[in-house]
Every structure is written in structure tokens, then in C-alpha cells.
Amino acid sequence: MTDVHVHLAALPTPANGCLLSKRMRRSPITHLVAWSQGLPLDDAETANARYLDRLDEELGRSRSVRRAVLLGMDGVYDASGRLDEGHTDFLIANDCVLEARKRSERFLAGVSINPARRDAVEEAERCADRGAVLVKVLPNAQCFDPSEKRFQDFYRALARRKLALLSHVGFEFSLIGQDQSVGDPARLRAALDEGVTVIAAHGCSTGLFVWEKYLETMRELAARYPRFYVDTSALTLPNRVGALWRLARSPELNDRFLFGTDYPLPVFGWGHGGDADNRFDRQARVLTGVGLPPRLDFADLPR
Numbered sequence: 001m002t003d004v005h006v007h008l009a010a011l012p013t014p015a016n017g018c019l020l021s022k023r024m025r026r027s028p029i030t031h032l033v034a035w036s037q038g039l040p041l042d043d044a045e046t047a048n049a050r051y052l053d054r055l056d057e058e059l060g061r062s063r064s065v066r067r068a069v070l071l072g073m074d075g076v077y078d079a080s081g082r083l084d085e086g087h088t089d090f091l092i093a094n095d096c097v098l099e100a101r102k103r104s105e106r107f108l109a110g111v112s113i114n115p116a117r118r119d120a121v122e123e124a125e126r127c128a129d130r131g132a133v134l135v136k137v138l139p140n141a142q143c144f145d146p147s148e149k150r151f152q153d154f155y156r157a158l159a160r161r162k163l164a165l166l167s168h169v170g171f172e173f174s175l176i177g178q179d180q181s182v183g184d185p186a187r188l189r190a191a192l193d194e195g196v197t198v199i200a201a202h203g204c205s206t207g208l209f210v211w212e213k214y215l216e217t218m219r220e221l222a223a224r225y226p227r228f229y230v231d232t233s234a235l236t237l238p239n240r241v242g243a244l245w246r247l248a249r250s251p252e253l254n255d256r257f258l259f260g261t262d263y264p265l266p267v268f269g270w271g272h273g274g275d276a277d278n279r280f281d282r283q284a285r286v287l288t289g290v291g292l293p294p295r296l297d298f299a300d301l302p303r
């Protein structure tokens, strides 16, 4: 099984092209990840190598997951398509993802390209040439609207190069989200209409627990587009677990679920996988326990 939603965390070094704003460096999320993974925030090279070694080791011990798509994170771009460093909280560069992939046969490259960047099409071609399997976007934090007409060429490039589009939907808490309405999965139709394989993250849940307004949209998209999928990442977190139970009551969508964890975020066992000391296995056990056993592998998607 492939985990399609594993974050690559990397501190900036002179060579890796990554960014981390002062605000983000001080944020509780950064400190929580550093503490839980044993990463020294004052030694970027060591922290970055250790993050990948631990991930590789945890994957190696997993009984259910063999490979993980490592996700980059592009920044915010201004009206002329240039990187806006002042509004970018962090950036995990595509070259950093493509290099990390070479460290282990268990890693796949999930680059991140903000469609608003002026070289979006060229960057998609370049990353496809270097072996990327998908493109991750986070419209709320990257400040773009996926439904904009001007992104048509970008979506056509993704379809042509068989790069899937993995998009965050719903609300965004772990970053400093800006316009939350662009997290509406209906806006992904623009990519689906161009033939792109689209994966909506977190089972289309909003993350607001009781207000799951996107589940109906998900059913509509699944009925209309055979290339529409959702991933199961982060669904054991307390604010999303309500959506997990609702999804478990929609067995007609079972063949659209792709396994994902949202590593390095924690996985809660909810009584199903309490003794599995491996996040990948725990997530698989919880999903199986609620009636959503991982079936479809990313590697098996029609191309």
C-alpha cells in the first residue's frame, strides 16, 4: 500500500531552496514536530537528514504501508506570478523533494506547484521529467482559486504528463490560512474537466467536526468524474473523526479512497489500533475498524 499524504519537513539550508518564516519558526506546530521527531531546530542539516531516516525506518517497520509520497509545499505568488516571500510561511522546494526521493526506494516525489506562478507549466514538465508522481496544492495557504480559467494550461500539462493533483480541501488550521472559501472541492472541477486525476485530501472534511458541508459535493464529484479520488489523511484527528464515521456509512464511495496519514501529524487509535506503535499501521487499523479498509493503491490508479 502507498501512503499518498506524507509531509516532507525540512529546515532551510543554503542549498535546499526551502523557506521558513520567523512566525512559523516560532509556531507551536514547528516545535511539536521537532520535539516529537527529535529534530534539533538549530542544526538544519542534521534535522533534515534525521527526519527522512526516521520516516524511512517507520515505513520499513510497517506491515501495511510500503511506500510514501513525500509532499513539497510551494509558496504564495504575487499578481505577476513571482514568489511573494513576505506572505509565504514556509516553502518546501521541489528540488528538496526530488532529492529526498533518492534516499530510499520507499519514497515517491509529490512536488508542489502553485498554479499562479509564472513558470507553472515548465515546472510541471521539469518535475515530471525528474520522476514526480503528483502535485500537491493547498489553495487556502497558497492564496489561489483552483477554479480560475487562467490555470487551464497548467491542468492540461498535468493531464498530459500524468501527474495527479492532490489538493487540500476544507479549512486549514495547521497553517495560517487566508481565504478559506477556496478550499471548496467544487472548485477542483476545473482540473477534472481537463482530465486530471484529482485527489481531495482528508476525505473532503472541513475539519470543523459538526459542519461537514463538503460531503455532498464529494458524492456529486465522484458520481460525475471517474478520476476523482479522496485520501484518508488526518481523519483520525479529533476534529475530523466525525467525517470518518460519516464516510464509513457511504460504502458506495469505497473505491475512491486512497490511503493517507498526514505524517508527521499524530494518528489517534480510537480503540482500534491502540497497540500498533507504527503510525501507518495504526491508521490502517482504524480505517479497517470503522469499515473502510484500504483497498485501492495509488499505484493502481488508471493513468
Ligand SMILES: [Zn+2]
Binding pocket: 005, 007, 233, 262
Ligand atoms: Zn497534509
